[in-house]
Amino acid sequence: MARKAQPAGGYATGKDVAQRAGVSTITVSRVFNPAWEGKIRPETVERVRQVAQELNYRPNGVARSLVNRRTNIIAVVIGQSAGFFYSEILTDLVRRIQKSGRQALVFSLDLYDDVARILEQVAQHRVDAVVVTSSALRTDVMRPLEDMGMPVILFKRSAEQTNISGIWCDERQGALLAADCLLRTGCRQIGIVAHPHGGTGRAQAFAEELARQNITPVQTVWGDYSYESGQQAARKLLTDHQLDAIFCEEDTMAMACLDVAREEFGLRVPDDLAIIGFDNNTAAALPAYNITTVAHPIVDMLDALMEAIEQVTCDPHTPVRRQFEMSLLERSTTK
Missing domain, CATH: 3.40.50.2300 (Response regulator)
Structure with missing residues (x-):
């Protein structure tokens, strides 16, 4: 069927569509409102959308916002x-x-x-x-x-x-889960990679749980949740200390720590060094990483x-x- 000409004077309006489809302007508005999906007869929806396509009609979001405030x-x-x-x-x-x-x-x-x-x-x-x-x-x-x-x-x-x-x-509760995981597997020389301005409280809660077990984190190194900052943090921690675990406030930094530990320091993970991340992003679950992490629902x-x-x-x-x-x-x- 050939497309009909657009109404003279510019853009087609809901009134133009209503007149040609034989329905009210309210019906036209409801057809294009997701809140009304499934509440209008299918044949009406099909007729209105067909006419709208013929007229190249698009709902006016600006006008709708003026009406609805x-x-x-x-x-x-x-x-x-x-x-x-x-x-x-x-x-x-x-x-x-x-x-x-x-x-x-x-x-x-x-x-x-x-x-x-x-x-x-x-x-x-x-x-x-x-x-x-x-x-x-x-x-x-x-x-x-x-x-x-x-x-x-x-x-x-x-x-x-x-x-x-x-x-x-409850990110403090999540950090306690991470601390408990490392402590019950015998880790005691633990480094932390945290964001200096993250404000999540993860690293603080993690360190407080270690303190309750009379353990002090060996060192906290800052990272901005990027892979590069995770690499730099891992190099500093593993160069300066003999660690048996690293807790990272975010998975991307944990991935970087894993790569540096294995490829640059020749460490076996988890036999020589355990690593825990946070957030459960998709990349951390890939077989090449398969990182233990704390997950949100x-x-x-x-x-x-x-x-x-x-x-x-x-x-x-x-x-x-x-x-x-x-x-x-x-x-x-x-x-």
């Missing part, structure tokens, strides 16, 4: 040094946001960025809510987030001491995050808070 845009703020783990989360989160009929607007917050400037950019887009990942958080970010005047949801960072929403894991957390987005956009004054437990995945880098 919502932009249907969710801002996602992520740190640059986020590693594989956050890349995987970001892909899934954007897909989920789009499936809900919204759009994601991603902002990158570098360690040295002016926090106020980045948050001002977010505010200029009049987004319906802001999701901030823990990789983007420094201590000085919390107060500006609380003062933004729009719904903010922390993801993978506790919101207990704030007046904003949050979906997070990511699917459940993302489900909870989407529920939180729905709730805070309807009721921005009531914070939503959910905490999840973590689990230890024992693989081939520990005994």
Whole structure:
């Protein structure tokens, strides 16, 4: 069937589609609203979409936002040094946001960025809510987030001491699992690779658990969750000390430590050196690494995050808070 000409005067409107399809403009709006999927007769949906295709009609998101007082845009703020783990989360989160009929607007917050400037950019887009990942958080970010005047949801960072929403894991409990794994296998000379500004509390909780067993970490070396920083940390630890274990705050750095230990120092893992990571990213589970790690229930957390987005956009004054437990995945880098 030949495509009919577009209405004179520019873009086709919902009214044009409604007139040609023989339905109301409300029906046209509902056909293109994901919230109404499955609630309209299939033959009506097919007829409306066919006419829309003929007229090259696209729903006007700007007009819809003026009516609803919502932009249907969710801002996602992520740190640059986020590693594989956050890349995987970001892909899934954007897909989920789009499936809900919204759009994601991603902002990158570098360690040295002016926090106020980045948050001002977010505010200029009049987004319906802001999701901030823990990789983007420094201590000085919390107060500006609380003062933004729009719904903010922390993801993978506790919101207990704030007046904003949050979906997070008990990362201290996760760090205790890692410490217990090393201690019960006889490790005593333990090094730590941690992020100096991560704010997760993982390394601190890990060291505190060692202290309860009268063990002091041999040394803590800083890394920014990148592979290169993990390499540098491993070289320093293994050059300066005779270790039997390394705890890394993030899996990418643990992967680097494993490569350096085996390839540069000729160590057998886990016989000579045990290594534990954190986050359970996909790469760490590859056969070449198969790293013991502490895992988040990511699917459940993302489900909870989407529920939180729905709730805070309807009721921005009531914070939503959910905490999840973590689990230890024992693989081939520990005994």
